[in-house]
Amino acid sequence: MDEQQPGVPQVLEPLVTRVLADNPSPFTHTGTQTHLVGTTDLAVIDPGPDDPTHIAALIRAIDGRPVTAIVITHTHRDHSPGAAPLKVVTGAPIVGCARLALDDLGPRADASFDKDYAPDRVLAEGESVSGKGWTLTALATPGHTSNHLAFALPETKALFTGDHVMGWSTTIVSPPDGDMAAYMASLAKLQDRDDRIYYPAHGDPVDKPQRLVRGLIGHRRQREGQIMRLLDTAPQSIPDMVARMYAGIDPRLFPAAERSVLAHLYDLRTRELVSEDGEVWRRAA
Numbered sequence: 001m002d003e004q005q006p007g008v009p010q011v012l013e014p015l016v017t018r019v020l021a022d023n024p025s026p027f028t029h030t031g032t033q034t035h036l037v038g039t040t041d042l043a044v045i046d047p048g049p050d051d052p053t054h055i056a057a058l059i060r061a062i063d064g065r066p067v068t069a070i071v072i073t074h075t076h077r078d079h080s081p082g083a084a085p086l087k088v089v090t091g092a093p094i095v096g097c098a099r100l101a102l103d104d105l106g107p108r109a110d111a112s113f114d115k116d117y118a119p120d121r122v123l124a125e126g127e128s129v130s131g132k133g134w135t136l137t138a139l140a141t142p143g144h145t146s147n148h149l150a151f152a153l154p155e156t157k158a159l160f161t162g163d164h165v166m167g168w169s170t171t172i173v174s175p176p177d178g179d180m181a182a183y184m185a186s187l188a189k190l191q192d193r194d195d196r197i198y199y200p201a202h203g204d205p206v207d208k209p210q211r212l213v214r215g216l217i218g219h220r221r222q223r224e225g226q227i228m229r230l231l232d233t234a235p236q237s238i239p240d241m242v243a244r245m246y247a248g249i250d251p252r253l254f255p256a257a258e259r260s261v262l263a264h265l266y267d268l269r270t271r272e273l274v275s276e277d278g279e280v281w282r283r284a285a
Contacts, residue, residue, distance in 0.1 A: 006031060007057035012205060015039065015134055015156055019061050021048040023078055027256065029168045029202045032078045035160055036061055037153060038068070041131040044092070045071045045151060045160050046201050047082030055085050062090065069129040071136060072096035073162030074148040075114040079201065084116065093120035095129055096138070097147040100177070113145075113177075123149065136160075141190070143183025144171045150190075157196035165190065165212065167203025170219060174259035180220070180267040187217050224264055228283070231274060235282040238262060 004010055006022035017036040024031045034054070035045040042065055048054050067090040072080045074097050083094045099117055123129070123138040130136070139150040141164040151160040163171050164186060173183050191213045198206035206212050226245050230236050238258050246257045265281055268274040275284045 004030060004033075007053065007060075009036075009057075009061040012199065013156060013158070015153065016158065016199060017061060018199070019054070019057055021051060021054040021078070021082075023049055023051070023054075027172070027253075028078055029166070031202075033199075033201050034058060034082075035199055037136060037160075038065075038131045038134045040133075041066045041068050043067070043069045043071050043129060043131065043134070043136055044086065044090075045136075046073055046079045046162065047086045049078050050081035050085060052085075055082055055089070058082070058086060059089055066090075067092035068131045069093055069095045069136075071129065071151060072117070072119065073150065073160070073164075073201065074145045075100050075117045076145065076163070077112060077114050079162070080114045080117045084118070095119060095121040096123055096151075097149045098122045100145065100147045139189070141186040143173060143179055143186045146177050146179065146182070148186075152195070157194070159190075159193070159195040159198050159209070161190075161198045161200045161206075163201055165198055165200055165206065165209075165216065167198070167200045167206050169203070170216060172256050172260060173263040174256070175263050175266055178259070178263055180260075180263040181270065183263075184217065184220060184267075187213055187220075191217070220264075223260070224268070227261065227264055227268070228273070231281060231283045235277070235280045237279050238265070238281070241281075 004020045006020045009017050009019050011017050018033045021032040032048040034048050037043040070083045070086055070092050125140045128135050128137040136151040141148050141150045144163045148164055173180050195209050198209045230241050238261050241261055242257045273284055274281055
């Protein structure tokens with residue numbers, strides 16, 4: 001697609017427009033993408049960080065139309081803090097994922113969770129919000145976070161995937177809230193669907209979603225296999241494993257890679273395949 005400019009609305013299809021926040025980083029790619037759904041009345045999905053410039057860009061894109069709902073996929077600080085100031089301007093209720101009060105000390109795209117997030121309505125699996133010509137139905141996709149939701153737009157068979165599936169990279173799964181087993185189960189759930197296209201919060205739309213999901217599942221299985229082969233040779237610390245498994249990546253991403261390896265190890269430990277001895281991991285006896 002054409003290169004997206006922060007603050008400039010980009011129509012992806014008649015019911016979907018995206019607006020890019022100016023918060024690029026090694027974790028967020030070009031930034032967080034807010035999606036506007038609808039034509040005469042709107043839903044705003046993931047209004048992004050509490051950045052006055054981005055909120056002003058959203059108000060311009062809304063262009064006086066009523067906002068039915070401000071919809072949140074999860075409560076990382078590059079996704080949900082913009083909901084509060086947008087609600088003040090539009091009067092729209094904040095709906096979507098549950099509140100999550102947790103300090104995750106791992107490196108994240110957004111530093112931490114949004115502790116001030118206050119939804120007016122929490123959507124459970126299968127519950128919807130709707131407007132003229134559009135419906136958004138919640139799909140529980142835990143893994144990246146325990147409260148993560150995706151939202152299906154059945155009118156065009158699109159799925160807004162938040163950070164569960166991104167258009168530029170695999171997502172970070174960072175314990176204690178990030179859970180690898182839950183993430184894999186959520187990918188399997190998507191694999192059983194027939195969505196036409198994914199609109200992620202970071203990166204371009206995914207027009208071959210089933211192929212990408214298969215690739216993401218295969219990628220995680222490959223990482224798990226790498227870990228097991230390394231532990232077959234000798235007990236290993238996580239930094240030692242990351243140095244060998246992620247050779248050639250941006251060193252700024254090493255801390256995030258360590259969190260994903262830890263998530264794999266926790267899953268393997270639950271399955272009684274590995275054990276932990278201080279900072280060293282080994283194959284289970």
